[in-house]
Amino acid sequence: MESKKSYKTFRYQSSVCWEAGRRGMLRSPGKPDLEISSPPEFKGEAGLWTPEEMLVASVNACTLMTFVAFAQHKGLEFLGYESDAEGILENVEGKYRFTEIILHPHVRVKAQEEAERAQEILASAHANCFISNSLSSPVKIFPEIRVG
C-alpha cells in the first residue's frame, strides 16, 4: 500500500488603504499598522516602506526563518544571523520586474566543526524558502560563516 504524506494549505490575508498621493496604510488584524509608499523615484515619500522593499525583505526574512527552523530541527546552535539583501528591478521587454534578488547572510557559530553544518543548513533553507519558491526571478545567496 502506498503511503502518502498530506500537506496543509495556509492562507495569509491583509489589506491596503489609499491615504493620499502615493501613500497608503497596510493592515492585518492584531498586527501594527504599517504606512507604505511608492519609492521616491516613483514619486513616493522617502522614509516609508515600499512594495519593492517588502518583496526583497520577504525573501530575506523567509530564508532567515527557514534557517532557524532547520537549525533547531538539526540541533545546530548558532550565535547570530544577519543578512543584507538587494533586489534588482529592471525593464524586460517593456515591463518592470525583479530580475535578481541577492542575499548576503552572515551566520556566527561557536566552533569550526559547526561551520560546515551551518553552511549545509543554509543551502537547504535557501532551496526550501517559501518565498523564493514563489518568485520568477532567481534568488542568489552568498553566505559567510564566522566562528566565535
Place this chain on the structure above:
Amino acid sequence: MESKKSYKTFRYQSSVCWEAGRRGMLRSPGKPDLEISSPPEFKGEAGLWTPEEMLVASVNACTLMTFVAFAQHKGLEFLGYESDAEGILENVEGKYRFTEIILHPHVRVKAQEEAERAQEILASAHANCFISNSLSSPVKIFPEIRVG
C-alpha cells in the same frame, strides 16, 4: 533610424537580523524598524508581520500604487481605494509555495462615467504591477467600483 527607449535599473536594499526563536528585525536606513516573525503555525509569534504576509502585501500595495500613478497620468480623480488580499500557500511536489494571490480592490469614484475608466485603469495597473510581474504564482483580481 530606429528610436529606442532606455530604461533605468533600480535597486532595493534592506537587512534582517535574528533576535530569538523565530523572530527577527527588519531594517532599512531611514525607515522604521519592523519586528518580524515566522507565522504562529510555523512556531512564530502572533502579532508580528511575517514573510508570507509581506509577500502578499507587496503585491496588493504595488497594485494600489500603480493604480494611483496611472489614474493621475490619465486624469482620473478617484475618492478612495481599499483592497483586501489573500495568498494561498500550498505544497506542490514536496515544496511549499504560493499558488495563488487574490486581490479584492474597492475603488470609489465620483460619477458613473468614471467607473468604466477606473475599471480600465485598474486592469492596466494589474497587468503592469512590478511585483506581480516578478512572481511565478498567478495574481487574480476581483475589482469592485462604486460611485459616490
